[in-house]
Amino acid sequence: xxxxxxxxxxxxxxxxxxxxxxxxxxxxxxxxxxxxxxxxxxxxxxxxxxxxxxxxxxxxxxxxxxxxxxxxxxxxxxxxxxxxxxxxxxxxxxxxxxxxxxxxxxxxxxxxxxxxxxxxxxxxxxxxxxxxxxxxxxxxxxxxxxxxxxxxxxxxxxxxxxxxxxxxxxxxxxxxxxxxxxxxxxxxxxxxxxxxxxxxxxxxxxxxxxxxxxxxxxxxxxxxxxxxxxxxxxxxxxxxxxxxxxxxxxxxxxxxxxxxxxxxxxxxxxxxxxxxxxxxxxxxxxxxxxxxxxxxxxxxxxxxxxxxxxxxxxxxxxxxxxxxxxxxxxxxxxxxxxxxxxxxxxxxxxxxxxxxxxxxxxxxxxxxxxxxxxxxxxxxxxxxxxxxxxxxxxxxxxxxxxxxxxxxxxxxxxxxxxxxxxxxxxxxxxxxxxxxxxxxxxxxxxxxxxxxxxxxxxxxxxxxxxxxxxxxxxxxxxxxxxxxxxxxxxxxxxxxxxxxxxxxxxxxxxxxxxxxxxxxxxxxxxxxxxxxxxxxxxxxxxxxxxxxxxxxxxxxxxxxxxxxxxxxxxxxxxxxxxxxxxx
Numbered sequence: 021x022x023x024x025x026x027x028x029x030x031x032x033x034x035x036x037x038x039x040x041x042x043x044x045x046x047x048x049x050x051x052x053x054x055x056x057x058x059x060x061x062x063x064x065x066x067x068x069x070x071x072x073x074x075x076x077x078x079x080x081x082x083x084x085x086x087x088x089x090x091x092x093x094x095x096x097x098x099x100x101x102x103x104x105x106x107x108x109x110x111x112x113x114x115x116x117x118x119x120x121x122x123x124x125x126x127x128x129x130x131x132x133x134x135x136x137x138x139x140x141x142x143x144x145x146x147x148x149x150x151x152x153x154x155x156x157x158x159x160x161x162x163x164x165x166x167x168x169x170x171x172x173x174x175x176x177x178x179x180x181x182x183x184x185x186x187x188x189x190x191x192x193x194x195x196x197x198x199x200x201x202x203x204x205x206x207x208x209x210x211x212x213x214x215x216x217x218x219x220x221x222x223x224x225x226x227x228x229x230x231x232x233x234x235x236x237x238x239x240x241x242x243x244x245x246x247x248x249x250x251x252x253x254x255x256x257x258x259x260x261x262x263x264x265x266x267x268x269x270x271x272x273x274x275x276x277x278x279x280x281x282x283x284x285x286x287x288x289x290x291x292x293x294x295x296x297x298x299x300x301x302x303x304x305x306x307x308x309x310x311x312x313x314x315x316x317x318x319x320x321x322x323x324x325x326x327x328x329x330x331x332x333x334x335x336x337x338x339x340x341x342x343x344x345x346x347x348x349x350x351x352x353x354x355x356x357x358x359x360x361x362x363x364x365x366x367x368x369x370x371x372x373x374x375x376x377x378x379x380x381x382x383x384x385x386x387x388x389x390x391x392x393x394x395x396x397x398x399x400x401x402x403x404x405x406x407x408x409x410x411x412x413x414x415x416x417x418x419x420x421x422x423x424x425x426x427x428x429x430x431x432x433x434x435x436x437x438x439x440x441x442x443x444x445x446x447x448x449x450x451x452x453x454x455x456x457x458x459x460x461x462x463x464x465x466x467x468x469x470x471x472x473x474x475x476x477x478x479x480x481x482x483x484x485x486x487x488x489x490x491x492x493x494x495x496x497x498x499x500x501x502x503x504x505x506x507x508x509x510x511x512x513x514x515x516x517x518x519x520x521x522x523x524x525x526x527x528x529x530x531x532x533x534x535x536x537x538x539x540x541x542x543x544x545x546x547x548x549x550x551x552x553x554x555x556x557x558x559x560x561x562x563x564x565x566x567x568x569x570x571x572x573x574x575x576x577x578x579x580x581x582x583x584x585x586x587x588x589x590x591x592x593x594x595x596x597x598x599x600x601x602x603x
Contacts, residue, residue, distance in 0.1 A: 022282055023078050023142060025116035025218025026191075026261065030283045031299050032120055034266040035081055036111040039066055044106045044124065049096035050086040051315070053162060055149055059108065070140055070149055071307070072162060076314050077147035079120070079140055080303040087446055098160050099151065102126060102136060109135070116191055116218030118142040119183065139181065146184070148175060156181045188217040191258060196247050204240035211239045216254075222280065226287050227253045260284070268302025269293045281306040312444070319449050320440045326462055327440075331433040338426045345419045351412030356381055357390045358405035361398055368398035431520075432496075432574045433461075438520035438550045439495045447478060448494045455497050455575055480522075482544060482598055484537040489527040492544055496576030499523035500569070503578060509565035512538070514545045517558035517585060521549025523576070525564070540598055542586040547595055555589040 042061025049055055057068040069086075070079040092100075106126030113120050122138040135154035141147055149162040158179050165175040173182045189195040199215045206214075213224040228235050231249040233242075260283070270281045271291035279291055281302050287293075296302040360377045361368065368375055371394050379388040392401045436452060443449050456462045479502055480492040491506060493499035499522060503513060507525045512533065514524040524545040526533055538561065546557035562583040569578050 022220045022222035022280060024220035024223060025118050026223060027282060028118060028120060029113055029116055029261055030266060031303060032111055032113050034300055039108050040110055042108050044103050047096060047099045047104060048088045049093050050088050071311060072147035072149055074145040076311055077142045078307045081300040082304045084308050095160060095162050102159060117186060150175060150181060152181045189215055190217050202239050206239045208237045208239055208242055209235045266299045268296040268299035270302050270306055278306055316443055319446060324440055327433050327436055330461060331430060334426055334429045341419055341423045341426060348412045348415045348419060351409055354405045354409035358402040361402040365398040370397040428577060432577055435496060435520040435576055442548055451497055452495045459574060484540045486534045486537045488533050488537045490541050490544060491525040492548055493523045499576040503567055504569060507564040511564045512561055513564045513567045514541050514559055514561040516545055516549040516551055517560045519549050519551050521545060542588045543590050543595060546588045547590050556587045559586045559588050
């Protein structure tokens with residue numbers, strides 16, 4: 021991903037045209053490393069989003085609605101105090117560095133106007149949002165950097181802002197001379213993006229390809245002709261930067277998965293690209309999906325780890341229980357031994373440690389050797405074997421119960437893992453976390469502002485092509501609520517066969533739904549399961565009246581009868597149509 025200084029130049033230019041002169045209405049901090057400014061400019065509302073997450077730092081105008089915490093963080097409160105109703109003078113970049121400055125005119129505590137800056141540094145793990153006064157004194161930053169954390173510079177309230185120094189040469193400068201001073205063995209690719217301000221490896225690769233220069237060519241092998249060709253190509257980039265064209269391009273691989281975006285259409289020859297009239301729109305689309313996936317991964321990583329550990333333990337326990345069951349199932353020989361001893365009691369003397377007897381339970385009868393306790397007489401040895409037999413019979417019953425319970429535990433944990441993989445928002449994850457706490461699987465936490473009946477809301481609601489309502493649970497609590505509370509006995513219940521997934525309900529209103537509606541509901545059941553990328557996914561369906569929840573069963577765990585099975589291969593176009601109709 022090339023969110024480099026050149027892309028920032030074009031993006032800032034476009035955003036500035038839209039928000040310059042506007043006023044900041046609202047400020048939110050959705051996450052500890054994110055900030056959203058609601059700006060009113062030219063009679064239009066804009067949402068300016070900044071992320072300084074170390075893994076995916078960027079900024080852009082956005083239409084995405086993000087969840088905000090009930091209690092705003094301190095940095096957000098401070099931003100509101102200093103910048104709400106502030107007028108945006110301009111949004112600009114420091115040369116082609118990855119540093120953008122939002123210059124804002126706002127009132128201070130005395131009601132006097134003063135200039136403040138929001139400095140946005142997009143520098144990987146060093147990315148930051150820093151608020152300063154006009155004189156450069158730091159008011160605060162979203163990430164405070166103490167002397168213990170960095171020897172390069174500190175970022176703390178009251179200190180003067182210091183820009184991280186770069187030894188790169190401006191695009192229009194004498195970069196050729198600087199390039200030739202680099203180590204002779206350095207690959208030209210690295211030499212190029214290490215020399216020119218605003219360059220990333222991506223744009224350096226593009227320029228070398230356009231110039232017909234191998235990427236692994238050593239700096240010492242660079243000829244004067246190479247330099248001339250590179251200079252001409254870089255002049256084309258300079259010209260492109262000066263145009264008023266603000267188109268953006270997203271590049272897709274052969275699987276239609278987004279791989280990169282930029283303001284040059286032919287940046288990646290191996291990928292197809294889609295054109296957006298706005299670079300900000302392309303930026304938003306690319307990063308919104310990447311950012312969502314990243315946040316979901318971060319929020320679920322600890323849960324997945326805990327669940328995987330518990331599932332592995334449950335599987336190990338199941339294996340041991342089955343070994344014990346195999347041993348207990350061979351307990352009939354204890355009963356046979358006891359009866360053979362009693363049948364031959366006259367032959368057995370106390371003090372004998374073993375005896376060979378004819379086993380008349382076999383056809384034909386065969387001799388069998390029976391171990392004896394030398395301290396016991398024949399009758400006592402027989403009773404000892406009968407006790408072992410009785411104990412084994414009891415163990416069989418207990419082991420069967422334990423094995424059944426452990427299998428349900430594994431199935432339940434698999435369903436949780438599936439739901440975490442399919443989670444699309446923080447509320448769903450929070451509900452799963454709460455469910456696990458209630459089940460004693462993770463440590464309990466305080467859920468401020470979270471009502472226990474939150475499971476009654478938030479499940480997915482779709483409309484079939486024939487107009488039937490289809491409900492899909494996002495987690496086990498919602499699955500339970502849909503199946504046992506929302507659905508009527510005449511509704512149809514669907515679930516992937518022996519595959520973790522969501523409960524799906526077709527609201528029939530007492531009517532028999534058309535085959536197309538049944539297939540669409542089956543498609544949703546397959547899509548919201550572990551088999552979403554598979555073909556011929558088996559989906560069981562039955563009336564809700566045949567679905568029951570065993571006493572004491574964990575959330576989402578049910579048994580059902582009178583079922584039939586559909587075999588579904590999710591159709592991408594049909595799914596998009598269905599999902600677009602989600603209420």
